[in-house]
Amino acid sequence: MVDHLEEQFQALGSQESQKPDYPDQDHVLIIEDDQRLAELTRDYLEANGFQVTLEADGAKGVDRILTLQPDLVILDLMLPGEDGLAICRRVRPNFSGPIMMLTARTDDLDQVLGLEMGADDYVPKPVQPRVLLARMRALLRRADGPAPGGEIRLRFENLEIDNATREAWLSGERIDLTSAEFDLLWLLARNAGRVLTREEIFNDLRGIKYDGQDRSIDVRVSRIRPKIGDDPNQPHRIKTVRSKGYLFVKDS
16 A cells, blocks of 8 residues: 555656745644555655644644644554544644544544544545645635635624634533634524535535545534534524435524
C-alpha cells in the first residue's frame, strides 16, 4: 500500500508544488506511527505550501496538539500509547481547529465514534494524495471563516448563529460546537425553509459525492439537536425528511 502511495506522492509532488493555495503556510500536525507514510505525506504537503510537524507517539499527541495549536491535525486512529479516538476526545475542549482522522479500518462504528469524539472528517486508508489535499483545503477554508460579502449572523427565536466568529448561542448561552458541527448547523440555517439533500450537504461541506453509506451527517445532526434545544425524538428545528435529507425550520 505504501509503495503504491509513494509513487503517487512523488509523481504529484513536483506537479502541484507550483501552485500552493496557502502561501502563509498553514501548519499541519500529522500524528502517524507509520514513519514512511508520515514522511511521504509530509514531503507532499510541504511541496504544496504547508508547514508540517510529525509525531509518531500517541501518548504525546494531546500535548503536541495543545502546545502547537496547528491549523489542522491529521490523526491516525490506531496509535501506540493512546489511540486517535482518545486523543480527539481529550483535546476537543481546548482545540477548535479541524481534525482529520485517518484509518485502515472501515467499520461504521469507528467512523461514528470518531465523529462523536469531535473529528471533522474521517478518511479511510489508502487515501489518494489529491483527495487528501482537497479535503484538507476544504477543512481549512471553512475554518478560515465566511467569504467577504456573505451573510454573517442568523437569528431564530432564542437561537443565534454567527458565521464571522463561528459561534452559536441558545438563550444567550454559548453552545459548545465542533468545527464540523458548526459548519453543518450554518449550512442548514442558511437554507432555512428548504430541504437539503444529503448529496447537497456532502458536496457543500466536503466537496465529494455522497456514496449512500456515509453516516457522518446523521451523526452530526443527532449531536447538534440537543445542543440547540431540539428534542431528538420530536425535533422542531432540524427535521429529517425521509429519503431526502434535512429541513431547518424557519420561525413561524
